[in-house]
Amino acid sequence: MRRRLIPPREDAVCHVSAGRDKLGLDIHYINAFKGRGIFTTVPFQKGDFLLEYRGKLITKEECERRHRVYHDSLKVFMFEFKFDGKLWCVDASQEDGSLGRLGLMWLSLTSAKMKILNINGKPHLCLFASRDISPGEEIDYNYGDSDWLWRCKTETSQIQKTVSCLKPQPNSFPNNDLDLKHPEPER
Numbered sequence: 262m263r264r265r266l267i268p269p270r271e272d273a274v275c276h277v278s279a280g281r282d283k284l285g286l287d288i289h290y291i292n293a294f295k296g297r298g299i300f301t302t303v304p305f306q307k308g309d310f311l312l313e314y315r316g317k318l319i320t321k322e323e324c325e326r327r328h329r330v331y332h333d334s335l336k337v338f339m340f341e342f343k344f345d346g347k348l349w350c351v352d353a354s355q356e357d358g359s360l361g362r363l364g365l366m367w368l369s370l371t372s373a374k375m376k377i378l379n380i381n382g383k384p385h386l387c388l389f390a391s392r393d394i395s396p397g398e399e400i401d402y403n404y405g406d407s408d409w410l411w412r413c414k415t416e417t418s419q420i421q422k423t424v425s426c427l428k429p430q431p432n433s434f435p436n437n438d439l440d441l442k443h444p445e446p447e448r
């Protein structure tokens with residue numbers, strides 16, 4: 262295991278401010294169903310900062326507007342969350358080469374957890390290792406409680422939550438405050 266050089270939060274602030282991804286992570290194409298994912302090339306320690314889910318920070322209203330005009334393939338990159346009592350969205354639909362937008366989703370035994378960091382008054386969606394991670398492992402985390410259609414096709418042994426395959430993809434913010442779509446702010 263590598264020695265941690267700086268505390269995870271400082272590491273996150275440093276990468277967020279520089280707008281660059283961390284070394285030790287790589288994009289791999291997995292298959293036609295899952296598409297691409299992020300894999301580690303070095304070991305990470307539980308708690309380490311991994312990635313920022315980078316994109317354009319937009320308001321709830323703008324997010325709803327984009328949901329109306331975007332193709333489904335773009336909507337999957339809209340990450341909605343609550344910050345300072347308001348709903349926001351990071352729209353990462355633009356292929357900008359950043360890694361955070363490519364993390365895959367599982368509901369249990371994930372390797373990462375998303376936290377909202379307040380950096381200079383603005384929210385940033387940052388992924389931290391939820392356990393020790395070995396080289397070659399996939400970075401996955403819980404996206405939240407949306408009814409993405411592709412979840413229905415995912416092996417039920419790995420997705421523990423029952424989903425309704427009849428529900429369309431969400432196109433508006435849910436009312437439920439406890440919805441996992443809105444990850445917990447940093448404590």
Ligand SMILES: C[S@@+](CC[C@H](N)C(=O)[O-])C[C@H]1O[C@@H](n2cnc3c(N)ncnc32)[C@H](O)[C@@H]1O
Nearest residue numbers: 294295296297337338362363364365366411415
């Ligand atoms: C934020 S994107 C992740 C990057 C995407 N794999 C790509 O290549 O562009 C979210 C999309 O990845 C796919 N995905 C994520 N987690 C998955 C999983 N556990 N099983 C199958 N597909 C998944 C779904 O198509 C989802 O809409």
